Amino acid sequence: SYELTQPPSVSASPGQTASITCSGDQLGNKYICWYQQKPGQSPVLVIYQDTKRPSGIPERFSGSNSGNTATLTISGTQAMDEADYYCQAWDSNTAGVFGGGTKLSVL
């Protein structure tokens, strides 16, 4: 089965840029999504189709995907962005797969 790998944790200072990576075999050939999950809450979609933001997601969230690595970038990180982030792709057209998650700390 397909596997996605994320770093367990990433930190950033307020106002700085945070980058969270997600790696997988030929990941650039798949579309990837990113989800934000705050403690005690359900996940929220923040990026789909590699680079697109759903309505209501701030412009500081952006994504890229090439080769074996996808990246979620948060520009001008804010305290409210502190959360767990999960990348997600499809192993087949009907089977999802998630990365292990990355805890973003805003210090």
Next chain:
Amino acid sequence: EVQLVESGGGLVQPGGSLRLSCAASEFTLSGYEMNWVRQAPGRGLEWVSYISTTGTTRNYADSVEGRFTISRDNAKNSLYLQMNNLSAEDTAVYYCVREKRYFVWSHAFDLWGQGTMVIVSP
């Protein structure tokens, strides 16, 4: 408000069964593919199962294949997950998740329920 509301979670003994339900509000479930995703305490997200809009196609994670059955009743705007032969490893919050398809190979889990907790313990 557009939302998904799960129910049916609880405490069950190992080897037991449980049926989760998910009710859709303010949108028509029949227009969407649906999934179940779970999260064990302190752990990450795990995709569990998928069902097509008509129920014709179903798919399962290897960890639940043969024990769990996903189904839907579009007339009742509801999704279900029948879980049999449960073990401690199935203890998790179970989320009902809507899948939005933008085109054939572009889709995303765009709406999540609040989750329902399943605890498998003697």
